[in-house]
Amino acid sequence: MLDIKKIRADFPILNREVNGHPLVYFDNAATSQKPSQVIDKIVEYYTMYNANIHRGVHALSQEATDLFEASREKCRAFFNIPTARQCIFTSGNTHSINAVASGAHVFVKKGDEVIVSAVEHHSNIVPWQMLCERVGAHLRVIPVLDNGQLDMKAYHELLNPKTAFVVVNHISNALGVTNPVKEIVAGAHKYQAKVLIDGAQSCGHMKVDVQDINADFYTMAGHKMCGPTGIGLLYGTEEALNELPPYQGGGEMIDQVTFEHTTYAGLPHKFEAGTPNIAGGIALGAAVDYLNEVGMDNIAAYENELLVYGTEQIKSIPGAVIYGDVTDKAAVISFNVEGLHPYDLGTIIDKLGIAVRTGHHCAQPVMDRYQIAGTIRASFAFYNTKEEIDVMVQALQRAVNMLS
Ligand SMILES: *Cc1c(COP(=O)(O)O)cnc(C)c1O
Numbered sequence: 001m002l003d004i005k006k007i008r009a010d011f012p013i014l015n016r017e018v019n020g021h022p023l024v025y026f027d028n029a030a031t032s033q034k035p036s037q038v039i040d041k042i043v044e045y046y047t048m049y050n051a052n053i054h055r056g057v058h059a060l061s062q063e064a065t066d067l068f069e070a071s072r073e074k075c076r077a078f079f080n081i082p083t084a085r086q087c088i089f090t091s092g093n094t095h096s097i098n099a100v101a102s103g104a105h106v107f108v109k110k111g112d113e114v115i116v117s118a119v120e121h122h123s124n125i126v127p128w129q130m131l132c133e134r135v136g137a138h139l140r141v142i143p144v145l146d147n148g149q150l151d152m153k154a155y156h157e158l159l160n161p162k163t164a165f166v167v168v169n170h171i172s173n174a175l176g177v178t179n180p181v182k183e184i185v186a187g188a189h190k191y192q193a194k195v196l197i198d199g200a201q202s203c204g205h206m207k208v209d210v211q212d213i214n215a216d217f218y219t220m221a222g223h224k225m226c227g228p229t230g231i232g233l234l235y236g237t238e239e240a241l242n243e244l245p246p247y248q249g250g251g252e253m254i255d256q257v258t259f260e261h262t263t264y265a266g267l268p269h270k271f272e273a274g275t276p277n278i279a280g281g282i283a284l285g286a287a288v289d290y291l292n293e294v295g296m297d298n299i300a301a302y303e304n305e306l307l308v309y310g311t312e313q314i315k316s317i318p319g320a321v322i323y324g325d326v327t328d329k330a331a332v333i334s335f336n337v338e339g340l341h342p343y344d345l346g347t348i349i350d351k352l353g354i355a356v357r358t359g360h361h362c363a364q365p366v367m368d369r370y371q372i373a374g375t376i377r378a379s380f381a382f383y384n385t386k387e388e389i390d391v392m393v394q395a396l397q398r399a400v401n402m403l404s
Contacts, residue, residue, distance in 0.1 A: 002302050007294065007383050010035040014383060021353025024388045029173050029332050029379035030357055031223045032204055034287070038226060041286040045279040053278055054252060054269075068278055071285025072268075078288045079220070080209040081235050085267035088241075089281050092232035093200040094123040096219035097167075099234055099247040099271055100196055101127035104165060106243055107194045110136035112164035115155070115188075117179070118144040118369055119172040122362045124198045128167055137164065144369055148177040148324025156187055163193040170208070171201035174363035175324030176307075176332025176379070178202075185215050194240060200224055204381075205303060205330050207296040216240040222280065227287035231280030234271065241267050248273040299382040303331040306380040306389065313393040314378075317400060323370055331380035334361070337396070340403050342376045348399035354392050 008014050011033045016023050025033060045067070051060035053068050069084070076087040090096045108114060114128050118141050132139050140158050143151045150168075159166075166188040171178050181197050188195045196217040202208050204225030210218045217240060222231035236244065246253055246264055250273035255263040264270045291299065310333050314320050319338035336342055346358035359374040360367045367374055378392060 002294065002298050002382060004302075004383065004385055008385075010037065010290075011383050012036060012039070018353040018355070019351050024354040024384075024391050026378040026380060026384065026388070026392060027355045027357050028381040028384075029176075029201060029224075029361075029377060031229070032226050032381055033383065034226055034228065035290050037290050038228065038283050038286045041283040042228060042279050045282050050279075052275055064278055064282075067282045067285075068276075071282050071288075074285040074288045075233055078292070079203075079218070079233075079235060080211050082211065083238070086235055086238060086241060088234040088236070088268040088271045089276050090219075090232045090234050090271075091230050091277060092223070093198065093219050093221035094232075096232050096234035097124055097196065097198060098127045100217050100219075100236075100244065101131045102247050103245040104131050104194075105135050106245060108132075108135055108137045108164040111162065112137045113140050113158075113160070113162045114138070115140045115142060115158055115163060115166045115193075117142040117150055117168045119148070119150070119175060119177070119179075119363065119366050120167070120169055121173050121198065121200070122364070124167055124169060124196075125365070128165070141365075142168070144366070147326050148172070148175040148329075149326060150179055150184075152180065152183065155184065159187055159191055159193070161191060163188065163191045165194050165196070167196045167198070169198040169201065170213075171205070171330045171332075172324065172363070172366070173201050173332070174361040174366040174375075174377070175334050176201075176329040177324045177326055178328045178330060181213050181215065185213060189214075201330055201332070204291065204299075206300045210235050222284045222287065225284075225287055226290055227284035228277075228280045230277045231284050233284075238267070241271070244271075246270050246273065250274045294382060302382050303380055306384055306386065307331040307333070309386050310378060310380065310389045313389055314396075317393065317396055319400070323372075323375060332377060333379070334375040334377045336372060336375050337400055340400065342374050344403055345396060345399050346376055348402065349392065349395040352391075352395040352398075354395055356392070 053065040195215040197215040200221040203220040218235040220233040223229040253273040342358040357377040
């Protein structure tokens with residue numbers, strides 16, 4: 001099992017105090033903390049290898065290129081992506097989704113339907129609304145049940161020959177509930193619809209095998225899997241990526257340029273216009289090494305222990321209501337205490353050093369579904385402990401007593 005003390009020593013930020021109290025960081029669904037191995041890699045890159053990649057013949061450029069491509073290979077293996085060609089570096093999960101949606105007019109025609117779920121992050125709603133407006137397609141929504149799971153009966157009823165694209169997150173950032181992505185993909189493929197799975201919440205918390213899931217596209221956020229901000233990944237099948245037009249034009253993504261006509265570079269470069277986040281890409285490889293060393297199965301098992309314990313403890317607070325209280329979920333607990341505003345509770349426990357998210361979590365339609373303004377969201381990572389959960393629950397109790 002995990003040596004949590006040793007793991008915590010790898011994360012320098014966990015040593016700091018906030019408002020005079022040891023930091024309890026429970027906002028991992030917004031961004032994860034970074035181990036020294038990742039932070040050091042960024043410094044090392046700028047200290048030792050800083051050069052532009054894929055262009056120079058000089059030694060530094062070659063070294064930087066080799067490191068960047070080695071990192072791509074690590075990411076490829078981590079998600080079981082068949083080839084490095086299909087492992088595209090982007091600036092983040094939002095960029096990955098937009099890269100697909102902006103070219104998706106090749107898949108979605110006038111009068112077609114795009115299905116999203118009612119538990120999507122805004123970044124997996126708005127780009128598809130923009131696409132629908134552009135091509136004259138219609139957005140359809142899979143409803144969510146009271147327990148936070150998707151209404152799969154309704155999903156299968158929504159599918160029809162006009163369905164051209166289905167986009168769903170693997171794990172909801174607002175509720176933590178895991179969606180049945182394999183069933184969703186299989187259903188869509190019966191109608192030859194393309195599928196994009198938003199993996200921002202799954203990528204650092206469970207083993208993800210993109211071939212097993214079998215979606216046409218899968219997106220990841222580097223900063224939610226112990227990597228830096230400003231780097232993400234887009235996976236696609238060769239067929240889908242070849243059909244998808246490039247998102248941006250520029251250097252690096254071309255084969256031949258004349259003023260009459262430009263031909264594009266092959267994968268993955270077709271989608272990597274301009275100078276990428278080289279340091280970020282290399283550091284993401286270090287994050288993947290780190291996660292592999294700890295072990296994704298160990299991480300998932302331990303985070304589930306924290307989830308079960310945290311759920312029990314939060315339920316012990318009188319008036320606590322958890323949204324998405326099911327067993328098949330990530331270590332994300334979205335809750336309210338009856339009669340109290342989540343913002344007030346969040347503000348008081350922040351004074352005690354505890355970082356949780358309050359609000360709509362970039363998923364306003366989810367809040368509308370439950371007719372609430374927002375929730376408090378405590379989201380755990382493998383460097384958190386049960387003792388920290390106790391500290392949060394005691395702080396919440398104190399806050400509840402003060403406010404009621
Ligand atoms: C974080 C998140 C996003 C947005 O990712 P960015 O890192 O802001 O690009 C999209 N979807 C889900 C489910 C998320 O958790």
